[in-house]
Amino acid sequence: MFQRRVNLLMVLFSIIGGVAGFFAGEALLIWGEGRMPHFFLMGLYFGQLALWVAFFCLLAEYISPDINGKGWRLRNGRDGWKLLVPASLVLMLVAGIALQFVYGLYFGKVKPPQDILLAVDTSGSMTETDPDQVRLQAIRNLIQSLESDKRVAIITFSDRAEVLQDLTPVADQSMKDEVLGLLDNMPEPDGGTDIAAALTVSMELISAVSNDGRNSTVILISDGFSEVDLDQALKPYQEARVGVHAIGMGAENQQGNNLLKWIANRTGGTFYEVDKVQSLSGVVTQIYRSTQTWHLVGERTGALADSLYYAIVRVGCIVIIGALMGLGAGSMFDNRYLVRSYLVGGAIGGLLAGLILELGLQGRGPDWPAYFYRGTADVLLAIILSLSTLLVAYKQSSSMDGADSFSFRNRGYGGRSQNGREAQGTHRDFN
Structure with a gap:
């Protein structure tokens, strides 16, 4: 008989598992960005x-076997634990690698920015915001890391x-050294801040080489504010699909940071607020890497920010990840009917999680941090997975009906041995 049931303990434990996976995932992203391929x-x-x-769902069913019945815990519970790592970690490791490879491919004329323009604030306020010229070291580090097919430009702005x-x-390194040598001629901090002028001059450089067929991106660093006609200043960027990635130096400069955020949002770029100048170099490097490739739980930037193809x-x-998580969870319970339930439930959870990530990370939802959307997606997927049987x-699998069994293993118990004799002590119905 087919039925719909829910294990409330599993729902609670799935939330715990989703939260644990979210925090572990955020730590992994912080550590792994730039250290390993996406x-x-x-x-x-x-x-x-x-x-x-999977661990917390299996633990919940082992404690309170409302879905499979008490007989499952005695017959197959130990085998469920044996399948835990292969059916979750190993399966999703392979799936995640394959799906990220597909998502990270460039198609047609789409390609990462090859021209990097650095617009650097040299206004008088920088004597207090960045007295040790950390922003120059950040630029040096970035230039040293650029691939051989890149071009770089440096724009300074104050009044x-x-x-x-x-x-x-x-x-090659000799070309990089020539550019690095020019940083020694950086103007001393002085005057006001004209962000509109920085945007105009940067676009003039981009327009001058527009026939080269290369994509461009701008990294704008400032601690100030100026009046900017955003419609006029950003229209060329929007038409050319050039992203402006803005870095606001100093949390106390909220007016300026809000302006930079608007500039980034309207051009498909990203905005970062840097409270400590020591972290500036890491932010600049992170911005550059995000323009070269993207991953499934991160934001797409530049020309691909609004791509319907990559959204789909x-x-x-x-959706595939959710379905495979369901497949793995169902296989641990050794019941082909449960596999179907968890497969469908995981796909539904994956669909909702994917929509949350796409809409939230690409700026089509409230202006909340990226980790909020990742956490919501992770926990929601876990919850819906636990509700699959509802x-x-x-x-339910019955020990008297081998047709209900779904197994990756050939047991030496719980059925008939090769000589026809029934294995001892396990072929019972405990329900």
């Missing part, structure tokens, strides 16, 4: 999330904007 990072992210959720270095190839691919990948009817 495909492996996403494999680990979803692998550990699946492990936490007006000037080009310190036009777009220049950095194909991301949601589709998360959403999709299933049939």
Whole structure:
């Protein structure tokens, strides 16, 4: 008989598993960004999330076997624990690697920015905000890390904007050294802040090479505020699909930070608020890397920020991840009907989680931090997975009906041995 049941303890434990997976995932993202390829990072992210959720769901059913019946705990409970890691961590590690590889592919004319323009504030307030010129060291570190196919330009701005270095190839170390040497000629901090002028001059450099067929991006660093006609200043960026990534130095400069956030949002870029100048170099590097590739639980920037194709691919990948998490969870209970229930429930949870990630991370929802949307998606997926047997009817496995069994293993108990004799002590119905 098919039935719909829910294990309330499993629902509670799934929330715990989702929260644990979220915090572990955030720690992994903080540590792993820039240290490992995105495909492996996403494999680990979803692998550990699946492990936490599966562990707590299995623990809940082992404590209170409302879905499978008490007989399952005695017959197959130990085998469920044996399958825990292969059916969650290993399965999702492989799936995460494969799906991130697909999501990170460039198609058609889409390609990462090859021209990097750095617009650096040199106004008088920088003597207090950045007395040790940390922003120059951040630029040096970035230039040293650029690949050979990149070009870089440096624009300085205070009361007006000037080009310190036009777009220049950095194909080898000697070329990089020439650009780095120009940083010693950076103007001393003085005057006010004209962000509109910085945007105008940066776009003039981009327009001058628009026939080269290269994509561009701008990294804007400032601690000030100025009056900017955003419609006029940003229209060329929107038409050329050039993202402006803005860094606000100093939490006390809220008016200026709000302006920079608007500039980033309206051009498909990202905004970072840096309270401590010592962290500036890491932020600049993170922005650059985010323009070169993207991952399933992060924001797409620049020309691809509003891409319908990549939006569909991301949601589709998360649906597959949810379905595979359900497949793994159902297989631990050794019941093909449960596998179907968890497979469907996981796909539904994956669909909702994918929509939350896509809409939230791409700025189509409230202006909340990215980790909020990741946490919501992780926990929601875990909850819906635990409710699968309520959403999709299933049939309990019976020890007297081998047709209901779904197994990856060939046991030496719980059925007939090769010589036809029944194995001892396990072929019973405890329900």
